[in-house]
Amino acid sequence: MRESTGNLCYGKSMLVVDPGVYIVGAGPGDPDLLTVKAQKLLAVGDVILFADSLVPEQILDVCRKDAEIIRTANQTLEEIVAVMVEKVRSHKSVIRLHSGDPSLYSAIHEQMQLLAEAEIPFEVIPGISAFQAAAAKLKVELTIPGLVQTIILTRISGRTTVPVSEELAALAAHQASLCLYLSARHVEDAQAKLLAHYPEDTKVAICFRLGWNDEKIRVVPLHQMAECTHQEQIIRTTLYVISPALSSTKGRSRLYHPEHSHLFRSSHHEKG
Structure with missing residues (x-):
């Protein structure tokens, strides 16, 4: 029996993904800064589209050996979306890798609009900026x-x-x-x-x-x-x-100050 989380299903031993597009933040470059969810998706995705001028190739080391890798640095938005739509309609899971976090300067707004118009399901996975x-x-x-x-x-x-x-x-x-x-x-x-x-x-x-x-x-x-x-x-x-x-070498947060109380800790004076 599988537990479903959106388009992701967790079986007894591995992540199973439904056909669709997963827009994944690859982080700034260090493969160790991928989120756990990003690593799991890369390990099972059928097709990986990545901006090879912005995402280091070492990040692909976690992908399936038989995954289809598509470089997109020399492609237009329309060409990239057309590939994603075709692959999903062929019942494949597509991982679209973006550098950093997709919410910043990633041009995903227009991608999501086109995917929605084509009735292609998609999910966004954040990354380290x-x-x-x-x-x-x-x-x-x-x-x-x-x-x-x-x-x-x-x-x-x-x-x-x-x-x-x-x-x-x-x-x-x-x-x-x-x-x-x-x-x-x-x-x-x-x-x-x-x-x-x-x-x-x-x-x-x-x-x-x-x-x-x-x-x-x-x-x-x-x-x-x-x-x-x-x-x-x-x-x-x-x-x-x-x-x-x-x-700066100055400044101290009140959060951990001995005279500051909050829900989980009484202040120094309240203890006395």
Whole structure:
């Protein structure tokens, strides 16, 4: 007897998947950062479509040996969706691998619309995003009490424009922990807009291909952000983390403070 969870069924020994599309977050690059659910799906999926320019091939090591692997870096959205629809209608399970987390800059919105129009069932499996992997690598918390409590995930306008109300200059005014995606080709423009609001010595972590074998992480003052990017010859697959948290040794959460009480613990004074 199998226990059903959506389109996934857990038998006595393995995961059984119904025909459909599973949009899976592959994380930033390190195969060890795949979620357990992502690993289980990759181990049983019939067809794997992956953006080979953004997802390292080592992640495919967990796939079935007889799985059909389809590279999609040189395909259009319409071509990719057509393949997924054809495979599902042939009663196959399709794993669509996206880098990072599908909810961020993954172009899944239009894929889901087309799949729904074709009456193809699909499910989305979240993944670790680059900003989370970056914070872990840097050994920082991006929300430090009394210093910064907001994280902004954004990009600068380029071939894909951003709404006027979300322009980088406006967001930088908050001086929050700002995680800048897809902006290496416009780094001079980004630096100028950031410098209008952040002090020039604010630390910036330049994170190139996090989790890949050729990963690079450089931490520099904001005024050297563009210079370092050019010196390292970085033009893509880069995340910039701009935050006062990168240089702070101050701040303590109230959650674990001895004078703070909550549902599961009385305060020090209440115990006395």
